[in-house]
Amino acid sequence: MPRTHNNRLRALLQEADWSGAQLASALRTLAAEHGQRLACDRSTVSRWLAGTAPRPPAPELLLQALSRRLQRPVSAAEAGLSSAPATVPDLSWEADPLHRLTVLTRAETDPHIRHTLRTGTYNLAVPDVWRSGQTPSAGTRQRAPRTKGRAGHAEAEEMRTMARVFAEAAQLHGPGHVRSALAAYLSRDVTRCLHAPATEKARRRLLVGSAQLALMFGGMCADGGAEALAQHYQHTAAQLASEAGDASTFAIALRAMSTHAHDMGHHTPAVLHLAERAADAARAADGAVGAYAQAQLAVMQAHHNGRAALKALTAAERLHEQVPSAAPGPFDHYPAAALHYQRAQTLATLGDTAGANRALTTSLRLRAPTDRQGATLTRARLAESCLAQGRLDTALAHWHRFLDAYPVLHSSRVARRLGAMRRLLHPHRRHHATAQLLARAVALG
Structure with missing residues (x-):
């Protein structure tokens, strides 16, 4: 049987103003960024255009390269790659965040989907909506039919308590064993609450609680090297926070995305834009979140503009000094030890080794006894x-x-x-x- 030509991919190449050879070059460069080798040249692209299905990991790299080039998400369907292995249905940036969270958490109990997600490709393309200067506002999306039972402020408070418990356990013993428990809690309790009837005020609190837990789980995925899966949870958390109209959690989510990319070795303008967007969103939040966002902005600016990096670092320190003492919590407290760690990262990038060393020493001295992982990582650095x-x-x-x-x-x-x-x-x-x-x-x- 003759193959059907992939006219969708051809149209995307025309939109990108790329030849087959240029696409192949972009794919090889992208694969190298992820520590992979991809045998791809102009003839390979010609075969894809003629209808041959790309073999993994080419499909995900292809979508990422086109997304980066066109500055918008490109789906498998749009690229005519329906025969290529998909990650998980409806995990695009435009998908409903509650649906995304439900699919992601259920995947933790499905070995096939879990493997696909964990071996996916991290995507540096940033949705334009997260790069704008708009502050999130409460969404008005019509929800799917609700399940029986109601959820309210008690369930939202439970989520805050559980977030504190999971965070403390991860700090003391590392996220390795905590992750499975948090996955079960997200899959069973959190998604059930989000599908249950609730008042608008309670629903927003539930969305914020679920966003924070999703961020925490994303961090645990990143710790375990599941970079693409971590990114899915970060995107979902940002969308949930945006729908709740919560600037603080939205800023924290964007900051987490920038930190994750930086830790992977990506220091591109796109990652800097994420840090800048987090700082913009944090202006509508409290001082602790502002300091948190400005510190990451300093870390990223150090790779681009030394003067801007020191300015952001000074702003972070000033905001941190103005924050009243509060009970520690994973999303409402920014420890001084963490601020000094970001100071060390910034100074090290700027070439101030002695200053970075002093900042690390201060960070280690200020670590709370319960923050065993943070202290251990700081001591290693x-x-x-x-x-x-x-x-x-x-x-x-x-x-x-x-x-x-x-x-x-x-x-x-x-x-x-x-x-x-x-x-x-x-x-x-x-x-x-x-x-x-x-x-x-x-x-x-």
């Missing part, structure tokens, strides 16, 4: 900074303390810092104290 300054003995002392905490933290981020320690110390492996530390690390697995 401090050890790396000390080694870069030629202070091997000090670095080894910090790494020994890092190994003290390592066995009780179930975190891929912490495990990656252990791998970094081994690589950095390899040139010093004949040094007696270094050899002892490396031997201890081997014993930990």
